[in-house]
Amino acid sequence: MKSMSVTDDYLWFCQQVLHKTGLDLQQYKRPQMERRLRSMAERVGARNLEEYWVVLQRDSEQFAYFLDRITINVSELFRNPEKFDELRQLILPQLRQLSNSLKVWSAGCSYGAEPYSLAILLEEMRPISYQILATDIDETILGKAREGIFAPEDMRNVSPEWRQKYFVQQGNRYQVKPELKRNITFRKHNLLADPFDSGFHLIVCRNVVIYFTEEAKERLYIRFYQSLVPGGVLFVGSTERIFNYREIGFEMPLSFFYRKPAPGLRKAA
Numbered sequence: 001m002k003s004m005s006v007t008d009d010y011l012w013f014c015q016q017v018l019h020k021t022g023l024d025l026q027q028y029k030r031p032q033m034e035r036r037l038r039s040m041a042e043r044v045g046a047r048n049l050e051e052y053w054v055v056l057q058r059d060s061e062q063f064a065y066f067l068d069r070i071t072i073n074v075s076e077l078f079r080n081p082e083k084f085d086e087l088r089q090l091i092l093p094q095l096r097q098l099s100n101s102l103k104v105w106s107a108g109c110s111y112g113a114e115p116y117s118l119a120i121l122l123e124e125m126r127p128i129s130y131q132i133l134a135t136d137i138d139e140t141i142l143g144k145a146r147e148g149i150f151a152p153e154d155m156r157n158v159s160p161e162w163r164q165k166y167f168v169q170q171g172n173r174y175q176v177k178p179e180l181k182r183n184i185t186f187r188k189h190n191l192l193a194d195p196f197d198s199g200f201h202l203i204v205c206r207n208v209v210i211y212f213t214e215e216a217k218e219r220l221y222i223r224f225y226q227s228l229v230p231g232g233v234l235f236v237g238s239t240e241r242i243f244n245y246r247e248i249g250f251e252m253p254l255s256f257f258y259r260k261p262a263p264g265l266r267k268a269a
């Protein structure tokens with residue numbers, strides 16, 4: 001890069017990242033993203049993002065750290081337990097009316113707390129069968145998700161009964177039992193760029209879009225709508241209300257749950 005003003009280096013940096021990883025930082029809100037990038041750059045002594053890119057190019061550990069930080073992986077099992085109670089008591093029974101074989105997508109699954117929480121609820125509904133697709137943009141975190149080992153902080157919303165039934169305690173870690181893993185497929189997927197599967201009864205995308213621009217969010221929700229079967233439900237995070245849900249075609253049976261209408265479906269919620 002030839003001489004470049006401090007503000008231009010942000011766009012230049014975004015282009016380098018897009019070229020190398022396929023991750024388009026310009027679809028994330030600029031003020032938050034730029035603040036984070038500049039503080040990471042400072043941390044390694046880089047004076048601007050051009051210098052930071054040079055560091056990232058030669059140091060793969062720094063690169064992994066950079067990817068980890070910009071995608072923020074915070075999670076826990078049954079995050080916002082009251083919403084998972086609503087899912088269990090009101091939404092899942094209705095989805096069961098649609099099919100005995102539920103197809104579920106945990107989009108932005110981080111280290112797996114969310115898809116394993118869903119697997120517990122679905123195991124509890126047997127004899128129905130289910131498949132969970134669990135995706136994230138971050139390959140490293142997907143490796144952790146596949147292992148299915150959780151710290152005590154991840155487990156605070158898991159009842160003693162379910163701890164006993166679905167986990168093996170090893171010291172102060174909790175390993176999920178194989179029966180919880182066998183219906184989950186973990187796959188790398190970028191919500192802002194990759195093609196979407198279809199035929200889902202439930203899509204769970206929570207605490208992922210907070211840094212996306214309004215346009216990126218709107219595109220994403222339209223694509224989720226298209227990926228759901230009629231009667232299927234999108235479950236979003238507790239700060240992620242979709243204001244224009246009617247325009248997209250959704251109805252809202254409960255806060256933070258958006259349903260694709262299905263003519264003739266008996267409404268429990």
Ligand SMILES: C[S@@+](CC[C@H](N)C(=O)[O-])C[C@H]1O[C@@H](n2cnc3c(N)ncnc32)[C@H](O)[C@@H]1O
Nearest residue numbers: 071073074075108110137138190191206207208
């Ligand atoms: C805060 S975690 C949310 C985990 C879980 N959904 C929950 O609510 O606890 C956000 C996850 O979104 C992923 N993510 C961020 N941008 C993404 C994108 N463009 N495509 C797919 N996943 C993305 C991050 O890697 C991170 O693991």
